[in-house]
Amino acid sequence: MHAQTSGYVPKTIAAAQLENSLDSLIMPENSRRAKGFRSGLVRLILDTLPSLALPADDFLADSTWTSQDWIGRRDTARRIIKFACSAIRAGKVFRLIDEAGGTANNILILFEEIVKLDGPEREMLLKEGNLTVYVRDISSVQLEAGRQKIKALEKQLGISCNVSFIEESITLKRFEPDPDMFTAAITSYTPGALPPSLIKEMGTVFSTYDMVLTRDFSEGAFMRDAFLRQTGVFGRAYIRILHGKTFPGDSLWRKFLTSTYSLGRGLYNQYRVWPGRGHEAGWGLEVVDGKHTGYVEAPNISLLAVELEKHGHQIINRFNVKAFAVIPVGRIPQSNNLEVKYAPGWTEQIILSLNPASENFGLIEAVTIPPAKPEACTVNRSKRL
Numbered sequence: 001m002h003a004q005t006s007g008y009v010p011k012t013i014a015a016a017q018l019e020n021s022l023d024s025l026i027m028p029e030n031s032r033r034a035k036g037f038r039s040g041l042v043r044l045i046l047d048t049l050p051s052l053a054l055p056a057d058d059f060l061a062d063s064t065w066t067s068q069d070w071i072g073r074r075d076t077a078r079r080i081i082k083f084a085c086s087a088i089r090a091g092k093v094f095r096l097i098d099e100a101g102g103t104a105n106n107i108l109i110l111f112e113e114i115v116k117l118d119g120p121e122r123e124m125l126l127k128e129g130n131l132t133v134y135v136r137d138i139s140s141v142q143l144e145a146g147r148q149k150i151k152a153l154e155k156q157l158g159i160s161c162n163v164s165f166i167e168e169s170i171t172l173k174r175f176e177p178d179p180d181m182f183t184a185a186i187t188s189y190t191p192g193a194l195p196p197s198l199i200k201e202m203g204t205v206f207s208t209y210d211m212v213l214t215r216d217f218s219e220g221a222f223m224r225d226a227f228l229r230q231t232g233v234f235g236r237a238y239i240r241i242l243h244g245k246t247f248p249g250d251s252l253w254r255k256f257l258t259s260t261y262s263l264g265r266g267l268y269n270q271y272r273v274w275p276g277r278g279h280e281a282g283w284g285l286e287v288v289d290g291k292h293t294g295y296v297e298a299p300n301i302s303l304l305a306v307e308l309e310k311h312g313h314q315i316i317n318r319f320n321v322k323a324f325a326v327i328p329v330g331r332i333p334q335s336n337n338l339e340v341k342y343a344p345g346w347t348e349q350i351i352l353s354l355n356p357a358s359e360n361f362g363l364i365e366a367v368t369i370p371p372a373k374p375e376a377c378t379v380n381r382s383k384r385l
């Protein structure tokens, strides 16, 4: 189920998700309906989903598809490169800690992105002493796999990555602030993997860093207004499909269909059966009178943001809607594009946490992060759906 929902998407969607500009792919209102659109009930059902116009070449047997969580990690890497360049230009060492970095996926992508850069930035980031990287994780097995991956990458790219691997819990304080350094932490798909009881300690440790960039599986209905403001037509489709909820102005037909599907019921189970003790992504499941009942609650990533806020950090919160499926429905006349239906499947939440008490705060402010809008992160009461 997780493999399905985190899923693979064509390269055009990958690029658009990375730039947070999926809206630009939506078919204009006045476009003519694609030829070959199936008829009858299937057509009416698909018609309730947002349409994208994507190159037909993306749907050939040999076209490139990308995993959506890897798109997220690449987004982290690109943002970190901006911060690193800004810090190094100001004469600081950029110290990057991938917290619960597992098999070093984030760092692998970071160096892939660095070698793609042209000119002085590439040189600056690869120059010895400018960038020091740590991967910290509790699992020796994950770290060993990470070591092997980084070694292979260094050989393949002919570079030295200067990555140290530390086997310990991320709730332990290890990295003291250093005036010669800019200290940044990243962590991907991690807060939900930890018991909620550890989030407070994680917040205390992370709050000592200059900035923290976290992303994780989450749940849009938990902060519904911010979610809908940020995700537009995709967010509305998500609320309809995942939660079976309608919006004022929805047609009777759409209301009828919406009330008959609610993928979310599957999500309660999917996050609970995650290996280990489940993933705290905002989907709760409890047994009431012998029946399994679902509810939404604060995802761990939001709880972490609240902890960091308590320590004085400024929080920038961003939601993205990710695809459950992309369904080609036919060729758009006089173009090489297909009309593709976007069925939403999961929410990704990104938190950028900035430390105003840090003497590096001016450097952080200098780096703009266009798609992220400042939104307060609140802990709502659990809501039964």
Ligand SMILES: C[S@@+](CC[C@H](N)C(=O)[O-])C[C@H]1O[C@@H](n2cnc3c(N)ncnc32)[C@H](O)[C@@H]1O
Residues within 6 Å of the ligand: 099, 100, 101, 102, 103, 104, 105, 106, 136, 137, 138, 139, 142, 168, 169, 170, 171, 187, 188, 189, 190, 193, 194
């Ligand atoms: C879902 S994986 C994510 C790994 C990595 N961030 C990525 O994006 O591929 C969660 C990781 O958290 C690690 N982990 C769980 N509890 C931890 C703790 N208390 N301290 C450090 N790492 C922990 C696990 O060993 C695992 O590698």
